[in-house]
Amino acid sequence: MAAEANAEAAGDSPWLLAWRRLRRDRVGLGFLALFVLIVVFVLAAPLWANQVAHTSPNKTHTLEKIEVDGEQREVVNREGKPIGPVWLGAGGKFFLGADGRLGRDEMVRLMYGGRVSLFIGFASALITLLLATVLALLAGYYRGWADAVISRGLDVIWAFPVMLLAIAFGISLAVGGLQIGPLHLSGGSIWIPILVIGGVSVPYIARPLRAQILSLREKEFVEAAVAQGAGPLRIMFGELLPNLTSTIIVFFTLTLANNMLLEAALSFLGVGVQAPATSWGTMIAGGFDLLTSAPLLTVVPSVMIFLTVLSVNVFGDSLREALDPNSKLRLEAHAGFAEPEGTAV
Amino acid sequence: MARFVLRRLVGMVAVLFAVSVLTFLIFNVIPNSDPAQRIAGKAATPNLIASINEEWGFDNSLPDQYVTMMKKVFSGDLVSYFARENVDERIVEGIPATFSLCLGAAVIWMFFGILFGYLSAVRAGGLLDRALTVFAVAGISIPVFGLAAIFLIYLTYKTEIFPSGEYVEFASDPLEWAEHLILPWITLAIVYVGFYSRVLRSNMLDAMNEDYVRTARAKGLGERQVMSRHVLRNSLAPIITLFGLDFGALLGGAILVEGIFNINGVGLYAFESLKNVDLPPIMAIVLFGAFFVVLFNALVDIAYAWLDPRVRLGDSAS
Numbered sequence: 001m002a003a004e005a006n007a008e009a010a011g012d013s014p015w016l017l018a019w020r021r022l023r024r025d026r027v028g029l030g031f032l033a034l035f036v037l038i039v040v041f042v043l044a045a046p047l048w049a050n051q052v053a054h055t056s057p058n059k060t061h062t063l064e065k066i067e068v069d070g071e072q073r074e075v076v077n078r079e080g081k082p083i084g085p086v087w088l089g090a091g092g093k094f095f096l097g098a099d100g101r102l103g104r105d106e107m108v109r110l111m112y113g114g115r116v117s118l119f120i121g122f123a124s125a126l127i128t129l130l131l132a133t134v135l136a137l138l139a140g141y142y143r144g145w146a147d148a149v150i151s152r153g154l155d156v157i158w159a160f161p162v163m164l165l166a167i168a169f170g171i172s173l174a175v176g177g178l179q180i181g182p183l184h185l186s187g188g189s190i191w192i193p194i195l196v197i198g199g200v201s202v203p204y205i206a207r208p209l210r211a212q213i214l215s216l217r218e219k220e221f222v223e224a225a226v227a228q229g230a231g232p233l234r235i236m237f238g239e240l241l242p243n244l245t246s247t248i249i250v251f252f253t254l255t256l257a258n259n260m261l262l263e264a265a266l267s268f269l270g271v272g273v274q275a276p277a278t279s280w281g282t283m284i285a286g287g288f289d290l291l292t293s294a295p296l297l298t299v300v301p302s303v304m305i306f307l308t309v310l311s312v313n314v315f316g317d318s319l320r321e322a323l324d325p326n327s328k329l330r331l332e333a334h335a336g337f338a339e340p341e342g343t344a345v
Numbered sequence: 346m347a348r349f350v351l352r353r354l355v356g357m358v359a360v361l362f363a364v365s366v367l368t369f370l371i372f373n374v375i376p377n378s379d380p381a382q383r384i385a386g387k388a389a390t391p392n393l394i395a396s397i398n399e400e401w402g403f404d405n406s407l408p409d410q411y412v413t414m415m416k417k418v419f420s421g422d423l424v425s426y427f428a429r430e431n432v433d434e435r436i437v438e439g440i441p442a443t444f445s446l447c448l449g450a451a452v453i454w455m456f457f458g459i460l461f462g463y464l465s466a467v468r469a470g471g472l473l474d475r476a477l478t479v480f481a482v483a484g485i486s487i488p489v490f491g492l493a494a495i496f497l498i499y500l501t502y503k504t505e506i507f508p509s510g511e512y513v514e515f516a517s518d519p520l521e522w523a524e525h526l527i528l529p530w531i532t533l534a535i536v537y538v539g540f541y542s543r544v545l546r547s548n549m550l551d552a553m554n555e556d557y558v559r560t561a562r563a564k565g566l567g568e569r570q571v572m573s574r575h576v577l578r579n580s581l582a583p584i585i586t587l588f589g590l591d592f593g594a595l596l597g598g599a600i601l602v603e604g605i606f607n608i609n610g611v612g613l614y615a616f617e618s619l620k621n622v623d624l625p626p627i628m629a630i631v632l633f634g635a636f637f638v639v640l641f642n643a644l645v646d647i648a649y650a651w652l653d654p655r656v657r658l659g660d661s662a663s
Contacts, residue, residue: 155360156363156364157367159360159364159635159638160364160367160638161597161634161635161638162594164597164631164634167615167627168368168371168628168631169371171622171624171627172371172372172383175383175622175624176383261488265488265490265601268488268601269600269604269616269619271619281488284490284494288494291502292498295494295502298495299491299494299495299498301491302490302492302494302495305491306486306488309486310483313482313485313486314482
């Protein structure tokens, strides 16, 4: 980072050095590949739905029969038990079986649900990082009362167990939607969980960023910029921000992982993604009623969330290692940051 | 010391006030639908909504509304219109179960978190360290409810090794109490073990470069003594801070774990209220949860000040 940018001795840009270190990290790259694979899997949803399964994620097949290896089978039997995985027995239809009484194609739902989960993860992580960076820059640059107001505000949010705060926002907004000026979101919009999750995660990023800005602000390059007559905006966004880039990139991966877990938990509780939209969290909630008769409906989406979050976490750690091998900035270096409590229990 | 405690308690009250205002804003002021209708929940009838409107004073000014809400929560006459029961009573009933769950899980996660973190740090870079790292990263990447479900499927329904959660009072049968809580304890602890061991590991690695460690070695202490007496002891502080926050947050209800294992605590109450879109209990539980976080945070700070004079002196100087 800053230290590296100053060390021009090697003659290579810090990004090139980071890339070289990253290239040697087999484990990190392996998990990156896994993540890319998952992204490709969910992006291929329409392809699979239209070309192979010939259905859509919310289409019900309750009373239908399908031919599995030349044998007629009911999608949902008389007791309401859905068909289990038939793999390729029906030409790709009901690859993972049906999702319950409604007889929807579990595989198709898994792919579409993954899109929603990943989209919410990305969008909310972007919101978190954007808000946290701006707040941290304002607090760290202006210090004094601006810092006091921002820091105390973040403290209040921090005093809530993340999960409870997200639930409070989630349920209030899911019931009535959100209306601020021209912005109108209905209660079922997936932008509600995005805003809620993005918002409640802000303090966990803004605090460590602010601390870093406070120390950067004392560095000579800021003094030099001030001497040249640079205004606050130029110092914040032209001088300080570039020095935070690698931190922000690393935080983005960690936030993505955490936010995906939080989304799953909220959706599982019914205050995240609302039907008819589907995410892995809502799929687990749906499968829960059939835990004894069709456990895969719960296990498969759980494993998908686990693999996605794991790949992001491991790759994020490799990225940190590559970008800044000497940094003390770690997943675990900040009390409170990336606390699983918020997403987990 | 007394001054520090006083200052910290005043700070705590200020944060609690801010927390209650934010809760009020979330539930009553967010510019969307009619708050009375939301509070009435699924049982809403025009009559009920009208009476809630009057009772909660939604026609009055915001500060008035805030005072009304706080009065309701703290005087114990907050009722859930959906379940038609007293909210505060239900929360108080849930405390023993939630506390049993949290305490047991906390013992497990602190023990293994510290053990694994210590072993990882002492053997940094070795095979054991790598294995524990895999375990830790997997632990923090698991969705807890997925893990709970998998435990239920394979250890309860299919093999019947463990009973399916539910809470048995300690007083009625301590053995049953523990047996029913084992799976929930483990589920809850796994996530934290991963996180705590990582925190401790990195703290210890940082501490190993400190001068006092070199001094300890120079005066001829054995490696084990250096590690446990000096490095470990000085690396535990952040773990204690984290523990205060996490334990406080958990007392507000381990919603997912209690919900899935059907443990009749505060979390299960929140879980059920969410399913029924029943707002008054959630409002109270959010306040209840935040209260414990703030309280434990203050307790940890006071404990620090007691252990380490620099903390309280530093604070009074500022």
